[in-house]
Amino acid sequence: MQNLPFCPIHSYQILNLLELSDSDARLICCSCLLNLIKTKNNFDSSKIVDLVQVYEHPENTFQFTDVKEKTSLVQFLHEQIEQLSVIKQQIEELLNQLLEWKQEIQQQKTSFLNIIKQDEFKQNFQTLANQEKNIKNEMIQQIQNKFYNYFESIKAMNQVATQKDLENLEKLNQNMTQKVGNCKKFKKIFKSINKLEQNYEKIINPFWCELINTIERNVKRQINQKKIIYKSQENGLTFEAIRKAIIGKQNLLWFFKSSNNQGTEFGAFTPYIWIEGDHSGTTEANPSFLFSKTLNQIYPIIQKMGKCTQYFNPQHILFGGTGNSDQDLRINPDFKSGYSRLGITYSAPVGVDTSKYSSYLLGALEPNVIECEIYQILFE
Numbered sequence: 001m002q003n004l005p006f007c008p009i010h011s012y013q014i015l016n017l018l019e020l021s022d023s024d025a026r027l028i029c030c031s032c033l034l035n036l037i038k039t040k041n042n043f044d045s046s047k048i049v050d051l052v053q054v055y056e057h058p059e060n061t062f063q064f065t066d067v068k069e070k071t072s073l074v075q076f077l078h079e080q081i082e083q084l085s086v087i088k089q090q091i092e093e094l095l096n097q098l099l100e101w102k103q104e105i106q107q108q109k110t111s112f113l114n115i116i117k118q119d120e121f122k123q124n125f126q127t128l129a130n131q132e133k134n135i136k137n138e139m140i141q142q143i144q145n146k147f148y149n150y151f152e153s154i155k156a157m158n159q160v161a162t163q164k165d166l167e168n169l170e171k172l173n174q175n176m177t178q179k180v181g182n183c184k185k186f187k188k189i190f191k192s193i194n195k196l197e198q199n200y201e202k203i204i205n206p207f208w209c210e211l212i213n214t215i216e217r218n219v220k221r222q223i224n225q226k227k228i229i230y231k232s233q234e235n236g237l238t239f240e241a242i243r244k245a246i247i248g249k250q251n252l253l254w255f256f257k258s259s260n261n262q263g264t265e266f267g268a269f270t271p272y273i274w275i276e277g278d279h280s281g282t283t284e285a286n287p288s289f290l291f292s293k294t295l296n297q298i299y300p301i302i303q304k305m306g307k308c309t310q311y312f313n314p315q316h317i318l319f320g321g322t323g324n325s326d327q328d329l330r331i332n333p334d335f336k337s338g339y340s341r342l343g344i345t346y347s348a349p350v351g352v353d354t355s356k357y358s359s360y361l362l363g364a365l366e367p368n369v370i371e372c373e374i375y376q377i378l379f380e
């Protein structure tokens with residue numbers, strides 16, 4: 001570590017930070033930074049350079065350049081190492097706690113062993129162990145009967161154990177359940193891992209991440225879980241299987257994979273309950289959108305057209321439209337036929353002809369769906 005000079009204002013702190021602005025830069029210390037955070041309204045932490053960190057990890061310099069996206073993997077690895085180390089420590093703490101609890105239970109051993117008549121079991125076991133290697137069938141019969149009788153005799157605990165022993169057992173069970181339930185260490189680990197998963201998805205599948213962010217932004221709620229409720233490769237690519245999965249459910253995220261252009265992928269998110277044979281949607285605060293995974297594009301709903309956000313019946317799955325065969329996306333029960341015409345209910349990108357069926361979303365005029373997955377989004 002280098003010897004850095006002290007801050008002229010805070011003589012006990014070193015000048016290890018740099019505050020960047022458009023016109024100049026200022027050397028500051030941790031206390032200066034604290035003041036900035038407290039006093040500056042639009043404080044931007046990305047403008048603070050940790051000089052020591054950059055000195056020791058030069059790869060971090062990229063975040064101040066215009067190629068930072070190209071080096072996000074370096075940042076990702078760095079963060080993963082940091083976060084996983086924290087999780088490792090959390091897991092170690094939890095392990096210690098679990099061992100402690102286990103010991104606590106073992107200290108109650110005597111009352112346990114009484115209840116299960118362990119002496120009797122031990123006797124039977126000893127009889128078995130005392131036999132010669134080539135034991136006679138008759139003896140086997142005898143011993144297995146003894147074991148049978150033993151296990152029969154302890155089956156109904158309220159006939160074997162004393163009331164007091166049973167009460168102790170109940171108390172211990174309640175006590176432990178409460179301790180486990182109150183232990184924040186479990187939740188902490190789950191939360192950390194969840195965050196790790198999000199960062200992982202961001203790197204591995206940036207578009208999936210954008211979908212999730214868009215849903216959270218549009219719905220104004222945090223997503224808790226993404227539960228897969230239908231997968232054509234397991235449940236079969238049929239309308240009946242889809243009907244079973246979706247009717248009565250809301251907040252569904254749809255993915256379609258087509259054979260067009262070796263695998264065009266598109267889909268939709270709508271928050272409304274799927275009702276058989278009826279349109280759902282609202283013309284205000286409607287967070288629905290169609291998307292093209294292939295083109296990395298999202299097509300938000302046109303609010304005033306939101307009445308026909310979605311529709312399902314045994315003849316077609318529809319997204320958008322006005323009810324006059326002009327849907328933004330239509331898929332028929334053979335999954336091959338249907339069409340897309342963006343711009344009716346879902347906004348079309350500039351340059352897309354919205355006056356007729358188009359291959360823009362589907363990669364061809366017909367959907368030719370070969371796979372479908374549906375997720376149910378659960379919010380916090």
Ligand SMILES: [Zn+2]
Pocket residue numbers: 007008009010013028029030031032
């Ligand atoms: Zn200072």
